Amino acid sequence: MHRTKVRIVEDALDANNTIARANRDDFDRHRVSVVNLMSAPGAGKTTLLERALATPLDGVRVGVLEGDVQGSFDSDRLASLHIPVTQLNTDPGFGGECHLDANMVRSALPALPLDEIDLLVIENVGNLVCPAEFRVGEDARAMVCSVTEGEDKPLKYPLMFRTCELVVVNKIDLLPHLEFDLDKFLYHLDQVHPGVERMLVSARTGEGVGAWRDWLSAVAARETALA
Amino acid sequence: MHRTKVRIVEDALDANNTIARANRDDFDRHRVSVVNLMSAPGAGKTTLLERALATPLDGVRVGVLEGDVQGSFDSDRLASLHIPVTQLNTDPGFGGECHLDANMVRSALPALPLDEIDLLVIENVGNLVCPAEFRVGEDARAMVCSVTEGEDKPLKYPLMFRTCELVVVNKIDLLPHLEFDLDKFLYHLDQVHPGVERMLVSARTGEGVGAWRDWLSAVAARETALA
Numbered sequence: 001m002h003r004t005k006v007r008i009v010e011d012a013l014d015a016n017n018t019i020a021r022a023n024r025d026d027f028d029r030h031r032v033s034v035v036n037l038m039s040a041p042g043a044g045k046t047t048l049l050e051r052a053l054a055t056p057l058d059g060v061r062v063g064v065l066e067g068d069v070q071g072s073f074d075s076d077r078l079a080s081l082h083i084p085v086t087q088l089n090t091d092p093g094f095g096g097e098c099h100l101d102a103n104m105v106r107s108a109l110p111a112l113p114l115d116e117i118d119l120l121v122i123e124n125v126g127n128l129v130c131p132a133e134f135r136v137g138e139d140a141r142a143m144v145c146s147v148t149e150g151e152d153k154p155l156k157y158p159l160m161f162r163t164c165e166l167v168v169v170n171k172i173d174l175l176p177h178l179e180f181d182l183d184k185f186l187y188h189l190d191q192v193h194p195g196v197e198r199m200l201v202s203a204r205t206g207e208g209v210g211a212w213r214d215w216l217s218a219v220a221a222r223e224t225a226l227a
Numbered sequence: 228m229h230r231t232k233v234r235i236v237e238d239a240l241d242a243n244n245t246i247a248r249a250n251r252d253d254f255d256r257h258r259v260s261v262v263n264l265m266s267a268p269g270a271g272k273t274t275l276l277e278r279a280l281a282t283p284l285d286g287v288r289v290g291v292l293e294g295d296v297q298g299s300f301d302s303d304r305l306a307s308l309h310i311p312v313t314q315l316n317t318d319p320g321f322g323g324e325c326h327l328d329a330n331m332v333r334s335a336l337p338a339l340p341l342d343e344i345d346l347l348v349i350e351n352v353g354n355l356v357c358p359a360e361f362r363v364g365e366d367a368r369a370m371v372c373s374v375t376e377g378e379d380k381p382l383k384y385p386l387m388f389r390t391c392e393l394v395v396v397n398k399i400d401l402l403p404h405l406e407f408d409l410d411k412f413l414y415h416l417d418q419v420h421p422g423v424e425r426m427l428v429s430a431r432t433g434e435g436v437g438a439w440r441d442w443l444s445a446v447a448a449r450e451t452a453l454a
Binding site for chain 1: 268
């Protein structure tokens with residue numbers, strides 16, 4: 001009697017994860033590391049990328065996939081850096097999807113120059129809720145949180161803060177002008193994601209951007225080590 | 228031969244709108260005006276309400292329905308104002324819903340003291356995308372946009388800016404410390420919603436909060452005029 005062994009996939013019903021794994025396989029084949037970069041609207045994702053990539057990363061060729069509901073404002077800004085930037089708009093959906101999912105990213109793969117880059121940064125739609133729910137095939141998740149948003153954000157959007165391995169605290173140049181209590185924020189952060197890596201940055205002044213560049217390079221090196 | 232005339236409802240398939248109308252009917256029966264207040268995370272909705280309601284509005288009894296993914300931080304803050312505050316959490320859904328819909332608001336109706344208030348402010352989940360897609364039975368929609376979020380937000384989240392009849396531009400006390408170009412922001416706003424009412428406010432210093440209070444009173448008066 002023949003028996004066929006069917007491997008049980010724990011979340012077989014999750015089509016998004018299945019497609020995310022297919023993306024992951026494609027990225028691996030091209031030896032591309034992928035960062036899923038998330039934040040609330042206006043926290044400074046694009047400015048942080050502009051700052052970090054104004055000077056090329058040592059030995060790391062970077063590409064960016066820009067997720068937006070509408071328009072190409074961010075990709076226009078990044079295009080001046082002379083790195084490959086691909087725009088992905090979610091607005092064909094009802095009112096515009098509030099996040100990227102694995103299938104949207106998959107639809108962008110043919111437009112991405114995967115053989116010419118080592119690191120792909122996917123700038124997600126500005127939103128602290130749903131982007132955290134959808135894997136897209138990334139190696140690492142990072143989020144940007146601006147000090148203008150208040151100390152309570154980790155407690156109010158815990159999944160987002162819990163799902164990221166790096167929290168970039170941005171706009172610290174504004175701290176003297178705010179009532180933001182940084183210690184309280186970090187205490188809340190440790191409540192939802194104890195010990196998560198964090199860095200204090202000002203995309204405007206450049207403070208801390210070196211650490212952000214180093215982190216991007218380190219993610220790129222993860223893949224290089226495998227290759 | 229008997230004929231039954233079936234009235235065609237344009238968006239009969241839209242269950243949300245059907246429930247929103249049911250909510251609307253209940254609010255009307257109790258002569259309660261309703262504001263749906265939306266913004267990105269950390270734009271200052273709760274602080275604006277704290278400021279506006281620290282002193283009672285003339286002849287208008289206000290209640291607040293707080294929509295959050297998790298926690299009761301905002302309703303705890305508002306409770307000190309001695310107004311009725313009801314908490315609505317969206318986290319029983321997958322990862323937490325990123326918006327309020329009409330059915331969620333409907334589920335909160337029994338907990339709302341509709342006979343004891345004239346105006347209900349529904350503080351939506353912090354998000355610039357999906358909350359704009361779901362009517363909940365409100366009379367008016369207002370949004371808060373912080374100057375720390377950048378001038379491009381109307382262009383990147385056009386549905387939100389288009390669907391609100393009032394745009395409150397908050398945190399103007401920070402303008403001297405930002406590179407935010409207010410004229411450019413207002414130009415972008417008029418591109419997506421020409422002539423929409425707007426007010427410049429600082430919830431922190433109290434600047435412009437009088438206009439915000441007047442607007443809330445005016446919305447409350449709409450219903451009073453009908454009653």
